[in-house]
Amino acid sequence: MSGILIRGASLVGGDRADIRIADGSIVAVGSASAESGDHVIDADGLVALPGLVDLHTHLREPGGEASETVLTGTRAAAAGGFTAVFAMANTTPVADTAGVVEQVEALGRQHGYATVRPIGAVTVGLAGQQLAELGAMASSRAQVRVFSDDGHCVADPLMMRRALEYVAAFDGVVAQHAQEPRLTEGAQMNEGPLSGELGLTGWPAAAEESIIARDVLLAEHTHSRLHVCHVSTAGSVDVVRWAKARGIQVTAEVTPHHLLLTDETARDYDARFKVNPPLRRAEDVAALRAAVADGTIDIVATDHAPHPDESKECAWSEAAFGMVGLESALSVVQHALVDTGMLDWASVARVLSTTPAHIGRLAGYDRPLSVGAPAHLTLVDPAASRTWSPGELRGRSRNTPYTGLTLPGRVVATVHGGVPTVLDGALVDAETVAAAAGTGR
């Protein structure tokens, strides 16, 4: 049976080994030889990582196909080394029923570039008024385990308490977009000296920190599992650290852009830098990096948020919030955390694959790069360097904030369930991937 032989990759940055893949699984690690018909990849100088898992992606389909689709978004994911993405619920219609989540999951399976695990809305229409049918979504073919009103905060404390309690029945987790709505009415950027000078309504750190503080106390009280989306401030890190020290079941994520960029980017009113939560101070960036390094923040998730050009080429306060991030995530993490000596590659595998899969209850990622495990992996050339531009993007939208920056690293190959989705640094074409995925290879 023909497969793939990867020769001489550094396993999560450690020892060099060959990896042989056949029938969708890893069949040999160590010293392996090619069998007849094997596709051989020379991985000299490359780091093998488990397939990356993004717990926070906006695929926009259904309803937002002008910005992204399941196909284009999972192509962007594969190009960035991801083999699984959790698709946020703020589509049109909202993913608040079994029907919508099953449709999104099926599209992912059909295209084959990455496993798509839909996230279910906590409340009907993300409106915060009535619980969505969380159980129906959990027991659907999509097997939803993560629930979020992302884009909106579950602001009503009673609704949040009930959601935390209710999802425990299906081993679910509520992923909270922590933003106190009254404190952030009309908010445009981080509240600080620059918002005062630019005349843009401020988004105070306390609006995030107060919700996280409330929610960890609710999680403690209800013995439930809480996940905090896109933590952006040093104060939030302190609250999460305190909660973990008390034994509260809380996990936290940070985005690549919050690990690299600051609110100073708003100075030119270029809305490519407009994102929610907003880019914060340099002190916050430093605290977030340290929190990933010491484990207070469990994972890095992209909050990949595609928008068409016209939603960004306008006045700041009229522009959409969000930036794409799937293609650039690993390079930004390498730049901010690996090349600074704060994180080794094994920890990168933890924060970008093993732990997000565990939080989302996604099977197949608990024994990375070992014999018998599903063949989800990516090969990275850490010595590569790119001047970033929209030309690096593979999704449908172009709203990257990194244009002009020199970023390290490059994804050379991605394998999803034994199917190559990226080879020689280029996406494998859609027909080939879909056909291979369809045959179960």
Add this chain to the structure above:
Amino acid sequence: MRHLLSTKDLARDDAVRILDVAEEMAATADREVKKLPALRGKTIVNLFFEDSTRTRLSFESAAKRLSADVITFSAKGSSVSKGESLKDTAQTLVAMGADAIVVRHHASGAAHRLAHAGWIDAAIINAGDGTHEHPTQALLDAFTLRRRLHGEDARGRALDGARVVIVGDILHSRVARSNVWLLATLGAEVHLVAPRTLQPAGIEAWPATVHELLDDALATGPDAVMMLRIQRERMHDAFFPTEREYARIWGLTAERFAALPADTIVMHPGPMNRGLEIASVAADSTRSTVLDQVTNGVSIRMAVLYLLVSGTDGGRA
């Protein structure tokens, strides 16, 4: 100088030059024929996304006195309200031959974006952007103050040592921001007064002394007191409890006006809320510069248009 977007990045020499050219422009207003041929053949577009009759008329009047062709584009009821973007609107106007665009927009940074996004190539004059800046207002305020302080000797001078108190809704005021930067650049001593709810984040780093109570600021013996318009809706967002309480603590009441030094002038960018931030006795006194400010606004805008547009030699081919 290619654009006038803010006073934050306006050099002292450039600011004084604008004030001096405005003096020349003001002198022409006394002539029998008020019109100058300076911008003949140039096209100035007034692009107003936000209603502002007085600023629009002031710019129109200034452009016409310089013999420019003026197109006024009001966003209300136009293609803009049908979803056309700022970028498309601006590109359309430039395609029609605009040499300069005077833009008023409800969004902070709109003028900056037009100037720097690479969408268009025309001089941009910020006529007020959101809660960011309103540079020609600050220039006309400085011009008014300089005339009151230095009279006929005003040319070539700045505002060194002048003490100016600015009172009111600093948080939402583009006039306050532009005035703080410009007054400081021109050497004035600036005092800002507002309850903490109406002070912007980071105000402590501004080149000004910040007071919470008006009486503390007035005790410094200012040369000028500038009252900002307070929007009545603000009290619904809990910035202050009632109009009565605001007027009592931060209003220029008749009592406070009477207690001011005899030569302190009273400024207001208009339109005024009489009885709220300013008592009628203050607004109507000879020490009020409210109408001078309107007159001087035309001179300042003539100066700005002249300096930005006449330099674009020959116009567009």
